[in-house]
Amino acid sequence: MEMEGIKLPKGFYYGSCLCHIKESSQKEDVALIVSNTMCDVGIVYTKNIVKADPLLLNQQTLQDGKAQAIIVNSGNANACAKNGMENAIKEQQAAACLLDLKPQDVIVASTGVIGAELPVEKIEKGLDQIHLNDSESAFEKAAIAIMTTDTKMKIAQASLQIGQQTVRIAGMCKGSGMIHPNMGTMLAFICTDAKIESSVLQKLVQKLTKKTFNRISVDGDTSTNDMCIVLANGQAMYDTIQEEEESLFEEALFTVMKSLAIQIASDGEGASRLLEIMVTHAKNEKQAEQLAMSVCSSSLFKAAMFGKDANWGRILCAMGYSGAVFDVNGVTVSFSSKEGEICVCQKGKGVSFDEEKATKILSADRVQVHIDLQEGNAEATCWGCDLTYDYVKINGDYRT
Secondary structure, three states: OOOOOOOOOOOEEEEEEOOOOOOOOOOOOEEEEEEEEEEEEEEEEOOOOOOOHHHHHHHHHOOOOEEEEEEEEEEEOOOOOOOHHHHHHHHHHHHHHHHOOOHHHEEEEEEEEOOOOOOHHHHHHHHHHOOOEOOHHHHHHHHHHOOOOOOOOEEEEEEEEEOOEEEEEEEEEEOOOOOOOOOOOOEEEEEEOOOOOHHHHHHHHHHHHHHOHHHEEOOOOOOOOOEEEEEEOOOOOOOOOOHHHHHHHHHHHHHHHHHHHHHHHHOOOOOOOEEEEEEEEEOOHHHHHHHHHHHHHOHHHHHHHHOOOOOOHHHHHHHHOOOOOOOHHHOEEEEEEOOEEEEEEEOOEEOOOOHHHHHHHHOOOEEEEEEEOOOOOEEEEEEEEOOOHHHHHHHHOOOO
């Protein structure tokens, strides 16, 4: 997403450096996001029972809903490591010392290989290289520093008007593999200069995560390190957002979170196309989401999409084991992309269609799957990607 012409939120600074957390690292691998004042925080963690030590540390230190900085390292997850908590604390303290903050005001995030000891001494020595800046360039460099197998940085932003005040929201995230719902399925860091209480922000982050990051899947694996964090420093506003203004802020935050979620799905490890699964005319949103997510997560369906094969039977199969109750005799399935649209199933039965046209439609880099239940007025959309040979190659030698 282009950043040009849209300013970043007031009072936030960004920095990054190369600490060689992995000896083979060629890009910067540590990032800082810092506010010049204390922030209210909304945060959602992975629901994986096995949680990385940085998450456990954050759960201890964020009980007051306040923080001022985030330190992120890529190249090592600091999960299931013998000295994991000790190293997470050292990383937190190193950032706090550099920034002249209390350690409990620094959030810690790590991403990379699970089970390896974090060489925290490299971070302690390397942080002095960082020069904080509020420029778009610094923001983008930080977004690159948090990447692992990602092939591109993922950033998004939005602005809104509350009274006479312009409020801005900007976010970055990383995620390419180990992407499956049960939280945010990646690391996402969002900053805003809105003035909003942490209790309200927390509810919004939880609500919107369910409709964005929890509706994407790349490979069915939920990571040990997932977090979605929103920092609000209030520097664009004199007064706290009121109840009647919350919907405006919610809409803008949803725009940012949805964009980041789609960028993750699009950049799934080895992916060649984004898949958008849209279930319409459902009895309720839960039914629609359950069906869309089951299709989105099906390895057989994803493999068919890689092969540009309009194998609609795999869609109905995934719907059938989703756990959602629906009438298969009312289901219509069609595919669409910039190359056109084609119906492949009506009333739960196959229909004749042009295979060459279907292949052309499925060759696009963004493909929509339309599933019409004809049971009600609810709908839901989930996002994923195809399953390719490259996914296996990437994960076959991930540690090297």
